[in-house]
Amino acid sequence: MTPIARRLELYTLKRPQEVLIVHTEIGSEPDEIAIFKGFSSSLMNPTAYDPEVPVLPEDARITAIDRLYAPFNPQNPRYIEQGRSLAAMEELLAEVGV
Numbered sequence: 001m002t003p004i005a006r007r008l009e010l011y012t013l014k015r016p017q018e019v020l021i022v023h024t025e026i027g028s029e030p031d032e033i034a035i036f037k038g039f040s041s042s043l044m045n046p047t048a049y050d051p052e053v054p055v056l057p058e059d060a061r062i063t064a065i066d067r068l069y070a071p072f073n074p075q076n077p078r079y080i081e082q083g084r085s086l087a088a089m090e091e092l093l094a095e096v097g098v
Contacts, residue, residue, distance in 0.1 A: 002098070004086070005040060005056035008065075010098040013038040018080065021066040026057060034072060043074075062086045 002010075008020055012035050020035040021043070032043040033056050040055040041047045047055055056062075067080040 003054070003058050004062070005054050005058070007093050007098045008035050008056075008089075009038045009040060011093055011096055012036055014096040014098065017070050019068045019070045019072040021068065021072075022056060022062055023064040023066070024056060025061045025063060026059075031060075036070060036072065065089050 008022065012018060012020060016037050018036075022033040022035060024031050024033060029045075031045055034041050034043055039051070042055055064083045065086065066082045067084065069078040069080060
């Protein structure tokens with residue numbers, strides 16, 4: 001099965017007008033990960049230069065996912081939806097076939 005991080009990246013390739021902000025806990029540390037047009041980047045921690053190094057590890061716990069209109073502007077975010085659960089996000093992933 002494809003890891004959730006890759007599925008979220010694929011979702012943003014199919015919906016390039018959206019940016020996802022994934023609220024997560026990696027170990028005991030909170031993180032926010034922006035996903036746009038197939039790429040992931042941490043908003044709180046350094047992101048590896050190597051795109052093969054996952055920003056969102058498989059053991060991370062996703063607490064919420066925000067959907068925003070692209071392009072993402074942190075000073076003026078334009079939300080489509082805030083606080084979507086991973087289970088609810090699965091519906092949208094299935095809708096676009098990822």
